Amino acid sequence: MIEVVNPTTEEVVGTVRAGTPGGVDETVTRAVAAFPEWSATSLDSRVALVRAVADALEARTEEFAATMTAEMGTPITFASRVQVPNPVGIARGVADAVAAGFFDESEIGNSLVLREPIGVVAAITPWNFPLQQMVAKVVPALAAGNVVVLKPSELAPLTADLLASVLSDVGVPPGVFSLVHGTGPVVGEALAGHPLVDMVSFTGSTRAGRRVSALAAETVKRVALELGGKSANVVLDDADLTRAVKIGVGNAYMNNGQACSAWTRLLVPASRHDEALEIAVAAAAKYEPGDPSLPSTRLGPAVTAAQRDRVVGHIERGIAEGAKLALGGTSRPLDRGFHVTPTVFGSVRPEMAIAQEEIFGPVLSVMPYEDEDDAVRIANSTIYGLGGAVFSADPARALSVAKRLRTGQVDINGAAFNTSAPFGGYRQSGNGREFGPHGLSEFTELKSIQR
Missing domain, CATH: 3.40.309.10 (Aldehyde Dehydrogenase; Chain A, domain 2)
Structure with missing residues (x-):
């Protein structure tokens, strides 16, 4: 079991069961089985689901905010004004991008060009903006037709449990979204190196990002990294x-x-x-x-x-x-x-x-x-x-x-944060982008069909 410690009181406020490499393998196998049916669902149904997720997050703002304050110490006012509203905005931005025609086919000469889901996405997320970073990965991945296995930080797992309950409540099918708790060296590495995982989306330290990249390179899977900064x-x-x-x-x-x-x-x-x-x-x-x-x-x-x-x-x-x-x-x-x-x-x-x-x-x-x-x-x-x-x-x-x-x-001059504009870094701050249409593109493959 992993104990969750309140950093203000130094008291244990919850526990979660730590995953194992064997458990990761079983979860990924279920995700693989769920992919064909989920990827064939209509865009309209996925847009409706994403909007339902945003509405459910917003309705439970107080619960999410209090949970994040308890498990990682973010001020409750900041949590209720930023830590929850940002993810709500991110989800709605994804839905808007899909509804606006992000997946529309195009033509280049005699080629039909279309976007397709990648497959099984492993999302590995941090503790500092737990809900925001989970939503920034899970929601666009699901909207694009992928299946997702989420490993949240072991320091903020209770927020992940709440998100899992929201996804279940709005109708995400079993196997399409899965949650595996655990540490980076055990569960994170098992996901990054798993041969049936098609993509890893990781947010965390630059050091850990290098390790994820190295493990993922063994199977040449897609990797998106949002790492450190010194702005x-x-x-x-x-x-x-x-x-x-x-x-x-x-x-x-x-x-x-x-x-x-x-x-x-x-x-x-x-x-x-x-x-x-x-x-x-x-x-x-x-x-x-x-x-x-x-x-x-x-x-x-x-x-x-x-x-x-x-x-x-x-x-x-x-x-x-x-x-x-x-x-x-x-x-x-x-x-x-x-x-x-x-x-x-x-x-x-x-x-x-x-x-x-x-x-x-x-x-x-x-x-x-x-x-x-x-x-x-x-x-x-x-x-x-x-x-x-x-x-x-x-x-x-x-x-x-x-x-x-x-x-x-x-x-x-202090311009407002935009939850639909591309978010990501240069150099050792990572690669790839999150939020809005640019975040969606990270979770898709491009196919050309010549006619």
């Missing part, structure tokens, strides 16, 4: 500095700093570095660690004691490398729970570990740059390329800089 918030010299920094701090600390696309590097003109640091410290100080089940709490705990210790280790390294510790540090802010003190570093150089490595906690690095070209160079100086931001009083200038950033998403 830069580029504040240009004509921007409203106060607004840009405050929004940037909020993004860096969202979900307790545990977001792969968080803007953890704040790039500001060197001449305004001290001013920006002062604004960042004042904004970050308002993120007081507390009980995430309270609506007023903005910063909950790290998901585990080990994750807390990793974040503290990064803070220690930042201090050792000579970054200016402007707020926070290594002390425990509360006696109970895996909390980290919100931390802001100033005068961070691009070569420092805190500017290069994904920390996954409430730690912000303020970095000075000399000019626009220098800002772009620093922003592109990591192995990652997932998210980013540009702030400027000139929208055309902001767009020009955004196009120069080697990253999968860029927000200009």
Whole structure:
């Protein structure tokens, strides 16, 4: 059995049964048997099912939000306003894309070109945005006519149980969707290397993504990876500095700093570095660690004691490398729970570990740059390329800089998140895209029929 620990109370709040390689094989075999009938269902029926999933998720917002807060510590307000609504929007975006003709056939010369499902999809998902990442894989895969075996993170399995109940309630047939709990080295590796799995869609660390790719390569299966990030918030010299920094701090600390696309590097003109640091410290100080089940709490705990210790280790390294510790540090802010003190570093150089490595906690690095070209160079100086931001009083200038950033998403002047636009990364942030029609395409094969 796998025990689920509440990171705020450090108490066990649930258990799930851990899967085995033998259980994975049986589940995949059932999925293979279910594929022919499911892939032959009409698009209209699949669209109706996806819309039913979205409606059911929305109706159970409070239950899903409370479950995620209990098992991984996301603040309840963030859970109810983001952690559930985003998946609802993702599901509806998939339904809209299919209904709008995503699967319509086309012609190129004497060839009829059509999209078909891949087959058995293994979805391996993380703990930080558990419902969002499960929906982003399971829903488009099912809508495309695939069958799915889901392995959620063992740190957030209770949310997966709720999703499984929703899928069952709306009529997803047995074998078309299956849930297998377990750890990555046991269940995850068994799925990634299984010869009857046709595709693996994985979200997690870059290290684990490399392992998934290696295992999947043995059978040349399709692999989609959404991995780590070290996103830069580029504040240009004509921007409203106060607004840009405050929004940037909020993004860096969202979900307790545990977001792969968080803007953890704040790039500001060197001449305004001290001013920006002062604004960042004042904004970050308002993120007081507390009980995430309270609506007023903005910063909950790290998901585990080990994750807390990793974040503290990064803070220690930042201090050792000579970054200016402007707020926070290594002390425990509360006696109970895996909390980290919100931390802001100033005068961070691009070569420092805190500017290069994904920390996954409430730690912000303020970095000075000399000019626009220098800002772009620093922003592109990591192995990652997932998210980013540009702030400027000139929208055309902001767009020009955004196009120069080697990253999968860029927000200009705090623009809203779009659950139908392609989400994914460059370089070691992964490959493939999720959400909307581009996410759907990951779960399809293209066929040409010459006539």
